[in-house]
Structures are given as C-alpha cells and as structure tokens.
Amino acid sequence: MVKKIDPCTLVLFGASGNLSRVKLMPGLFRLDAAGRLPEHMAILSVGRGEVTREAWQADIKKMLDTKFKDGYDKAVFDRFIARNYYHANPPSDADAFRKMKATLSNEQVFPQNLAYFLSVRPTDFAPIVEQLSGAGLLDESQYWRRVLIEKPFGTNLPSAQALQASITKHLKESQIYRIDHYLGKSALQNIMLTRFANTMFEPLWNNQYIDHVQITNNEILGVGDRTEFYNNTGALRDMVQSHLLQTLALVAMEKPQDLSPESIRAEKIKLLQAIRPLPIKDLAKHAFRAQYSAGRVCVGDGHGENVAGYLDELAKEGVSASVTETYAALKLFIDNPRWQGVPFYVRTAKRMHEGNTAISIRFKKAPMQLVEGQHQNWLTLNIQPRECIKMEIESKIPGLDIATRTLSIDAPQRQTGDESIDSYESLLLNLMEGDPSLYLHISEVEAQWRLIDPIVKAWAEDQSAVHQYPAGSRDPEQSGIIFESTDQFWRYSIELGGDKH
Ligand SMILES: NC(=O)c1ccc[n+]([C@@H]2O[C@H](COP(=O)([O-])OP(=O)(O)OC[C@H]3O[C@@H](n4cnc5c(N)ncnc54)[C@H](OP(=O)(O)O)[C@@H]3O)[C@@H](O)[C@H]2O)c1
Known part of the structure; x- marks a missing residue:
C-alpha cells in the first residue's frame, strides 16, 4: 500500500x-x-x-x-x-x-x-x-x-542514556527515529510475515518443538581501513548489540496485536527485556571470542588471497596489543513460557570462509526414531547473500529397505522482476511517511546495551591472549564450548547444501 x-x-x-x-x-x-x-x-x-x-x-x-x-x-x-x-x-x-x-x-x-x-x-x-x-x-x-x-546510539548503556537525556530536552519520542539499517532489509521484514502469515510455522515456534536457533552474520572481509574504529568497538558492539539482537527479537517475539509501529515495538521490547543476562562468573560457557590471524580468504572470482591477521594490521597502525574480538558467539536464553530452555546462539565474525547472514532453526528429534541416523529438521531463513527459505525434511530412500535421507526444500524469496530495494530506501521513505516501525524505540536500545555491556566489560578486563583463527577458516573448534549439548554444531551457508560441519 x-x-x-x-x-x-x-x-x-x-x-x-x-x-x-x-x-x-x-x-x-x-x-x-x-x-x-x-x-x-x-x-x-x-x-x-x-x-x-x-x-x-x-x-x-x-x-x-x-x-x-x-x-x-x-x-x-x-x-x-x-x-x-x-x-x-x-x-x-x-x-x-x-x-x-x-x-x-x-x-x-x-x-x-x-x-x-x-x-x-x-x-x-x-x-x-x-x-x-x-x-x-x-x-x-x-x-x-x-x-x-x-547508528550507534551510544557506546554503552550510560552513554545511550546520556544521549537520550540530552535530545529529549528538545524532542518528543515520536520525533526521534533511531536507525538500525538491518531493519530496512526486506528479508528481515519477511521473518515476521513468514511466522505470522503462515499457519504451518507458528504452532511449532516454541520450546516444545525447537531444539535451538542460530543467528549468524559472517563476513569474508576484515576490518579494512577502519582499524581504529573497530579496535575501539569490536564485534559485540558493532554487530551483536544492534543488528543481531534485533534479528533475534523478530524471530522470537510474540505475535503483535496488529502491524502498527506501536504493537510491533511493544512485542520487540518485551522480548529483548526477557533475555536472561549472561552469568559473568561462568561466561566462558556462554560467550566465546577470537581474532583472525593471517590466512587465505576467498575473493569474488573464487580465487584465494593471502591476508594479514588482525593483530598484524593493528601493529602497522602502531597498536601493539589488543583483546578486541573479531569473532563473537553468545548463547542466550529467553525467560518466557514460549522459549524457556531453548538456546539462541548468536554469532558474528570477520574473515570467515564465507559471507552469510542467516537464521537457522533446528527442530527437536521426531517422537519416533524409525531408522538409524535419522536427522532432525532444519528451517533456514537466509538473509544474504541469497534471500531464501530452506526446509530440510527426512524422506524415505526409494528401494527395498527402510532408510531415510534429508530432502531440502529451497525457495528463493526473490523472483525475477522483483524490486531490489536497499534498506536505506525503505527507511528514508518511512521517515518521510512518519512510520517508525522499522526504527528503534529507546527501550530497545537500552535493553540491548544492558545485555551486552557486562560482556564487553568482562572481555576488556581479561587481557589474556585471545584465541586466534586463521583468516578464511570456519568457526574455531573451541567456540563449541558454548553449545548446550554435544550434538549441536554450527550451521553454514545454505549454498553448501547439506554441509553441516
Ligand atoms: N558509512 C556507513 O556505511 C555507515 C554505516 C552505519 C552507520 N553509519 C553512521 O553514519 C554516520 C555517517 O557515516 P559516514 O561513514 O558517512 O561518515 P563520514 O564519511 O566520516 O562523515 C560524515 C560527515 O561528517 C562530517 N565530518 C567528518 N569529519 C568531521 C569532523 N572532524 N568534524 C565535523 N564534521 C565532520 C563531514 O561533513 P562536512 O565536512 O560536509 O561537514 C562528513 O561528510 C556515522 O554516525 C556512522 O557511524 C555509517
């Protein structure tokens, strides 16, 4: 409309x-x-x-x-x-x-x-x-x-609150449009529509059927010429505090009463406020950080390129040591009846083997294990580079024996002739229309900082050497320490079809 x-x-x-x-x-x-x-x-x-x-x-x-x-x-x-x-x-x-x-x-x-x-x-x-x-x-x-x-609205909770106090001397909340450009992405908006416009998902969208959720943003790029900015910020503040927690809110929130900005924001705020603070004393089992070392990454045409490690890049700028993370993975729990006990793994990294933003949902084991090696179902909502929905289901291998294999139902969300809209276009339009639904309410910003600040502080205080992963590799094996059960593992790009390790 x-x-x-x-x-x-x-x-x-x-x-x-x-x-x-x-x-x-x-x-x-x-x-x-x-x-x-x-x-x-x-x-x-x-x-x-x-x-x-x-x-x-x-x-x-x-x-x-x-x-x-x-x-x-x-x-x-x-x-x-x-x-x-x-x-x-x-x-x-x-x-x-x-x-x-x-x-x-x-x-x-x-x-x-x-x-x-x-x-x-x-x-x-x-x-x-x-x-x-x-x-x-x-x-x-x-x-x-x-x-x-x-973005960013503050660099921690106190600075966000100070900025808020300063601007609300002159502005009403209804005049303030705090941007998180991720929310302008049509694939992100589709999370809500997929959940609530289809009968088949919502009944399964809870702790009775879902084993865990992974929200991933991985990049092939390194920090480039933004070393100073990045070293003062880190992956947690740059990506997790904003984009990934907003994605989590859309995946996990309750159904809004209607699609009005007020109703959508109210549900996102409730969800963000229900995320359990991480236990700082036991942080190692809930949060993992690392930095990329020198390695070889894949470039556009499929060729490899040797690249420097993060600490080497900093050294060139005269910075001799840093514990700033270029890889961050968190295990989060949401304290509400729908999600009690379901881990949400949120991870982001630079210099990985592939660039990919996705939400992968693993369902619990089927009530009857009919055959050996039966896999659990996965549903992936891929945001970029390809916008699509992929469902993995078990199906009988034709033949005399009873055995199953995984079938992948893969639907591109983008079809020939569809408009390609940059997230800033929709956000600029919403600003002029006076529609703040894709902008952040101050309570969302505060809840996000409240969750992230203690982790940033604990990581900054721990000056021991940070785990290194070679540029172009997959998640460091050690990151698996945060998994709630031994059969959980990181999912990778849907492009790799069935590749699970
Ligand atoms: N670039 C991105 O993709 C991106 C993504 C997310 C968020 N952001 C945010 O968007 C904002 C703008 O980003 P940007 O990358 O466009 O920034 P930028 O290129 O560094 O600068 C934006 C403008 O700020 C003014 N400026 C620069 N240095 C200044 C100084 N020392 N004193 C006063 N004014 C100065 C300049 O305008 P004049 O010289 O014309 O006054 C410049 O055009 C920032 O808040 C950034 O955090 C950017």
Whole structure:
C-alpha cells in the first residue's frame, strides 16, 4: 500500500560523507525514479564547507554516476537535481543555525515539514539537536519535525542514556527515529510475515518443538581501513548489540496485536527485556571470542588471497596489543513460557570462509526414531547473500529397505522482476511517511546495551591472549564450548547444501 507523504524538506547533515555518497543520495534518487517522493519535496544538504549549489549538484551527479554505472533516466535526473540545495554550516559560525533557519524559511522552495538526517559523527548528534532546537527548528506547532539518528546510539548503556537525556530536552519520542539499517532489509521484514502469515510455522515456534536457533552474520572481509574504529568497538558492539539482537527479537517475539509501529515495538521490547543476562562468573560457557590471524580468504572470482591477521594490521597502525574480538558467539536464553530452555546462539565474525547472514532453526528429534541416523529438521531463513527459505525434511530412500535421507526444500524469496530495494530506501521513505516501525524505540536500545555491556566489560578486563583463527577458516573448534549439548554444531551457508560441519 502506497502511503501519502506530506510535502517536506529532508535536511541532510553529513551529505558529503561516505554513507550519503554510497547509500543516501542514490537511495533518494531511486525513490524519486519510482515516483515515491512527493512532488513538493526538497533536499537541503548541510556541511561545514562553503560549496555553491552548482558545485554540489555536480558532486551529486558524480555520486549517481558512480552508483548507477549503466546510466539513469535523464528526466528523473533533472527532477531530482532540481530538488537539491546546499547550505554551509561552518562550526566556527555561532550564527550558522539561525542562518539555516533563514534559508529554510523560503516556503516556496522548502516545504516546512522537516526531516533531519544526522549522518555525522555520533559525538555531533546531541549538539546538532540542541542547536536546531535553539533556532526553533524542532517546533511542531504547525508542521512536523523529525530527527533521524544514525547508528550507534551510544557506546554503552550510560552513554545511550546520556544521549537520550540530552535530545529529549528538545524532542518528543515520536520525533526521534533511531536507525538500525538491518531493519530496512526486506528479508528481515519477511521473518515476521513468514511466522505470522503462515499457519504451518507458528504452532511449532516454541520450546516444545525447537531444539535451538542460530543467528549468524559472517563476513569474508576484515576490518579494512577502519582499524581504529573497530579496535575501539569490536564485534559485540558493532554487530551483536544492534543488528543481531534485533534479528533475534523478530524471530522470537510474540505475535503483535496488529502491524502498527506501536504493537510491533511493544512485542520487540518485551522480548529483548526477557533475555536472561549472561552469568559473568561462568561466561566462558556462554560467550566465546577470537581474532583472525593471517590466512587465505576467498575473493569474488573464487580465487584465494593471502591476508594479514588482525593483530598484524593493528601493529602497522602502531597498536601493539589488543583483546578486541573479531569473532563473537553468545548463547542466550529467553525467560518466557514460549522459549524457556531453548538456546539462541548468536554469532558474528570477520574473515570467515564465507559471507552469510542467516537464521537457522533446528527442530527437536521426531517422537519416533524409525531408522538409524535419522536427522532432525532444519528451517533456514537466509538473509544474504541469497534471500531464501530452506526446509530440510527426512524422506524415505526409494528401494527395498527402510532408510531415510534429508530432502531440502529451497525457495528463493526473490523472483525475477522483483524490486531490489536497499534498506536505506525503505527507511528514508518511512521517515518521510512518519512510520517508525522499522526504527528503534529507546527501550530497545537500552535493553540491548544492558545485555551486552557486562560482556564487553568482562572481555576488556581479561587481557589474556585471545584465541586466534586463521583468516578464511570456519568457526574455531573451541567456540563449541558454548553449545548446550554435544550434538549441536554450527550451521553454514545454505549454498553448501547439506554441509553441516
Ligand atoms: N558509512 C556507513 O556505511 C555507515 C554505516 C552505519 C552507520 N553509519 C553512521 O553514519 C554516520 C555517517 O557515516 P559516514 O561513514 O558517512 O561518515 P563520514 O564519511 O566520516 O562523515 C560524515 C560527515 O561528517 C562530517 N565530518 C567528518 N569529519 C568531521 C569532523 N572532524 N568534524 C565535523 N564534521 C565532520 C563531514 O561533513 P562536512 O565536512 O560536509 O561537514 C562528513 O561528510 C556515522 O554516525 C556512522 O557511524 C555509517
């Protein structure tokens, strides 16, 4: 259903940055091409440097040329480029936000409903909100005013709460859009639809039938040129605190009353708050960390490439030691009647043998073991690189004897002709529509930090050498220590068909 969008202005802070060049500008262009932007809609890019409108428009053309190598529609380009303006906001100018208000007051050019996208350093979120408020640019008495805050929202619970306290001096919760771009992925949204739009899954979706769940995000890439950022962050904070816990919430939450943002968020909050804190004294059996060492990874065309280890990469930057994890695996339990006793294994790693994001669910043993070697059923919801649903069931091998083998029912979710939407496109659209269902409520952010903070702290305090795994390998064998039973093992890509070890 296409929702109506009010005439509005998108004010983009950090428009010259990497995120804007690669995702936001191309995403807005594609929304325009799809006819999803309102006719009266302007984009005001705000940056520190003095740039003319013409130079800025030429820069946007460069961004689009880089992104859309096969070209794009000239008429759409003309319409899009005409929406774009630039405003210089030098930090040295105490009057900068008042001048921005004066620019925005031209109602013929800038519709007065204002959506601010803060694609800037996290330390700039609170000061920008404060200055927008000081200039009267958050006042909703006549028009709506929304602020999108990029990830991360804090680096732990106290800093998230401090940021919240600071911005809520000027904003109501309904004006705040905290992003987790994973939620913009259509495959992630499909988790909820798969669960609740089909009769066959929900009755089995509980501790009576499910043995355990694995939520995985593995990458072939290493930390690249982000060594400093990564070494201060680590896999737990970068991936688990946000994307993977949100995925878990969608997999495990109770059915929302309806699809309204309030109902969906209420169920996600309840679920996140029901995750049992990890026992820090017994952490080794619940959480495993490691770092990649030098090794050989698979590159795009199937060839191998020798790559350096994480500590070697840090050494090149002058960092002599680090216990920051590039591999993190947790065992989580959810204290509610549906999930009591079911382990949820959440893992993420860099420099693995394959890149894959998936939810794999193993069902309990069938009530009757009819034959030797009968496997348990698996259901996999694959998010990337291929969006698909795969079910593994046992079936008789044709012939005189009674023996079973595993059949794989594999359905691509994406079909020829389906739209390919980047997660930022749907999130930008939702921001303008005023639909926060794919954005995080502060209670979700808090519950996520509350769970992760004690593990981050315990790992930082333990300065003993971190386990090493060769780049390009699979999960370190030692990570199996967190499994609840000896017959559990890490599942890998569905592309490997039946490969279980
Ligand atoms: N890149 C991604 O894929 C990605 C993914 C997830 C989250 N994020 C988040 O999105 C935000 C933007 O990311 P990004 O990669 O686009 O960042 P970026 O390229 O480092 O910078 C964004 C903008 O911030 C301004 N800026 C940079 N350094 C500054 C400084 N020292 N003082 C004041 N302003 C400065 C620049 O704008 P002007 O010079 O024009 O003022 C720049 O265009 C961050 O909060 C990041 O955590 C990014």
